[in-house]
Amino acid sequence: MTGCMTAGAPLLDVSDLSLGIGETGRLVVDRVGFQVRAGEIVAVVGESGSGKTLAARAVLGLTPPAIRRRGGSIRIDGRALEDMSPRELRALRGGRIGMVFQEPMTSLNPSLTIGRQLEEALALHTGLDAQGRRAAILAMLTRVGLSDPERVLKAWPHEFSGGMRQRIMLASVMLPKPALLVADEPTTALDAVVQRDVLELMVALTAENDTAVLMISHDLAMVARYSHRVIVMCRGEIVEQGPTDQILRAPAHPYTRKLLGAMPRRRPVPEVAADAPPLVEVQGLTVDFGGRGGLFRRGAQKRALHGIDLAIRPREVVAVVGGSGSGKTTLGRVLASLQKPGGGRLIFDGEPVTDRSGPAWTAYRRNCQMVFQDPYSSLDPRMTVAQAIGEALRGSGLDRAAIRARVLEVLAEVGLDDTHAARYPHELSGGQRQRIAIARAVIRRPRLVIADEPVSALDTTVRAQILDLFADLQRRHGFACLFISHDLAVVEQLANRVVVMNQGRIVEEGPRDRIFDAPADPYTKRLLQAIPTLDPTPSGGVRLRWRHEETAPADDRQASA
Template sequence: MNTDTSQLLNVRDLRVSFRQDGKVTEAVRGVSFSVGRGETVALVGESGSGKSVTALSTVSLLGDSASVSGSVTYDGQEMVGASERHLRQVRGNDISFIFQEPMTSLNPLHTIEKQLAESLALHQGLDGKAARARIVDLLNRVGIRDAENRLGAYPHQLSGGQRQRVMIAMALANKPDILIADEPTTALDVTIQQQILELLADLKKSEGMGLLFITHDLSIVRRIADRVCVMKGGEIVEEGPTAELFANPQHPYTQKLLDAEPTGQPAPVPDGAEELIRTEDLKVWFPIQRGLLKRNVGHVKAVNPTSISVRAGETLGIVGESGSGKTTLALAIMRLIASEGRVEFQGQDLRQWSTRDLRRLRADMQIVFQDPFGALSPRMTCAQIIAEGLAIHNVDQDRDPRELVAEVMSEVGLDPAFMDRYPHEFSGGQRQRIAIARAMVLRPKLVVLDEPTSALDMTVQVQIVDLLRDLQARYGLAYLFISHDLNVVRAMSHKMIVMKQGDVVESGTAEHLFSNASDPYTQQLLAAAG
């Protein structure tokens, strides 16, 4: 490893453009910054600002359509235009990456041991017992419990937090000088996020690494970064020491980002509001079957007996870590998975309803999912996506569907002139508005919102929260709001339940839980989010 205490990575006047279909798009325009040993520099900005392209440019990981100019030096050696052989020596060895979604970075067909061993064999020539010992040491250092017995595990057998820890172990395998972390905590629960941030800080300190941290979440930046570079439209519009930049932001865009946090409260629930949903001892246990005869040998207790009620115009926030039973509870309420216990909708026991009867009810009970791209068909236009439910549920058959689509698009802040565009032609925030419009066009009474803002930039999150509160006040909608982002939950919810391993460990009004939580797990969640 390099022992020079000067800047390890120097980026000067970096420019990146992409050529596609005869068009040239400038993604990065004259970016300059540096990363020193033991220093954390954060690149902050919204989607499309050029953060990830800048990071990938450091070791020429962009495709053939990219044109790169300017200078990127690592340890005094120029990387722009360097030979492929030299770049291979640097990649994963001196400069390592951690990416946002470990499931797309890990090979689903190979065990954890095999994937870590490949890196050690390539860069250090280790194999056999030496490689195995090094792998166990790496997994222990990144907090994988019982590491020796997890070597044969495949990625799908690990939790999100464990997979991200494996990615960190792979990045650290060859003792890099610089670690580039591209949104490494975005998809993680708040407690796991806190653990990963603490782990990165500890490793940076013990190894003396430079850390380039890419994110759109300024609350993370405040906790982890020494210096901040704010990017917009491919340019760095402001940079400086973290404390100074947060205390006295100069650029209007930086000020806008710092102000982009959901605030306020939902409108009060109207007096005498009708109770829409009630559950009594709702339970979801999945049988564990083994042997040739598939005998039940136990159960996965996804949701233990749970009783809730939600009125028209009211939001019930459901919080907890991955695997706590949040989404399973919502799906059981919607009768999309089998369950035991009583589920009432407008006073009627849904267990007595046939599949045919339930189909008529679906227009009143809608879901908006987390991923605004995966939830929309890429082969359908915006208008077709929004109008699909109208035909299925025979809603407003006497009106022109395009007229209804135009109305709901205007309601959710989309220009009806864009109704014939396809999902890929919209931003992430616009795609989520399409998903909301698809639900709202049916004029439902209950909407399940399953992590609807977690994939969005902070400024877009604020817009979506304001939109959802406005629609609720206007139409008296009941929401089940599932999220691990407690700031968003606080801005959206009248009541909350906190779930852990299938149990509701605490419940009450949102105001009470945020100010006077009594359960240690709730207190842990609130501390990790703060």
């Protein structure tokens, strides 16, 4: 983004900030300093554990109890945060500074209606009466794109999609018109189209009030599109900061170049014979979910999948993409036998799988494994790594010694040593947990692996490592894969074929290069146009490029020319 604002005194001035664990523990933020001016969007990027979220939360005084400030200062409007009383800090949070968290469902109170939650900030930080607060709330809900604001006031958080909840959070935070908005990974869990809509809304709302934004993110394409300046953090230190365009085009620090080099990019993929018989095939697949009903009546059913026909050939990676609610995860769960279909046929290796018994069913279940989005919730916290992986070999006929040998072998395949076998999930990083989940899926040498958003919760460099690992295992063991994702860059790197879903239907499918370079369906084009791509430059940086540039905003086309 161009047009960085540099005039005037800084709204936020962080100088030599150091945060540590307790009074004597290690430093997790080490002498960090940066400034944010009114109307400016500043992005903070780095791997998990780099200290970016702690540094941003320190601005609001919201660091965990175990974290102590060891030095430095944080000034808002020229006044030091440490000089403020608890009452002044409460007035600052939500009034002068607002925050949007990564997961809106955990930020919104499930036991309060939306109206009551939106009114709270106005009651605390403005002098509006009840009628004035209601009018302001209705106007803001209309502004953020919610079609029936009167109904929204009486609704509960669980009644809305992720994108709608994030719009409500933005409305809540922006109602008091804060001077600074801290946004911590505000769109990580959203699909491409909703992500763009939420970010465009955030930029528009903050521009209307000249609100500055401090945005924490690991999505470098989003940073390139929306921020004026970028701060790169590594192991608690700032290694580089400056104008976004300058940093991304010609990074000076090796760590910044490492981050940019880890971005997913299109690579050659092994060819799959077009005439090979399918390994797995579904025909006319339908799934219905029950609607809401009353005490004595059943609600109308909602159809989630409408007559899906799909075939996956041996050794083929088929990516399924689409917006939230498109049915892609439901399709994966049906193929993994975690969701019962309403109709249609499932055929494995030429044999119909007609019921949940018999040799065809047994063969299919042994040869179909799944990798889930969040490995922490899919691993039993009471089981060691060896137990969790070895559990997949139950019924294999192997004795205890053979199972342990296989476990250690597969740990080595996923890049972990023997010492990890005795650890528990909470002792591992996010990337290590996902390696364990992949090891558990491939230990039986399945012929089909279903991966549901397996890297969406990982930062840039860890994501690159997991994708390389997954591609290596797929080539080595030859399993077919149904890869479900909303990250189009990841799909472009891995897939042989792409299936695009919208509202429970397949709207387009074809070879990866054809789908990305010449999409035929308007919805596919909309998905591809939602998020820009980053092309490498000779200087080790990247250049922002919009797919199908006729739709790119004029200022971005000029900036990237």
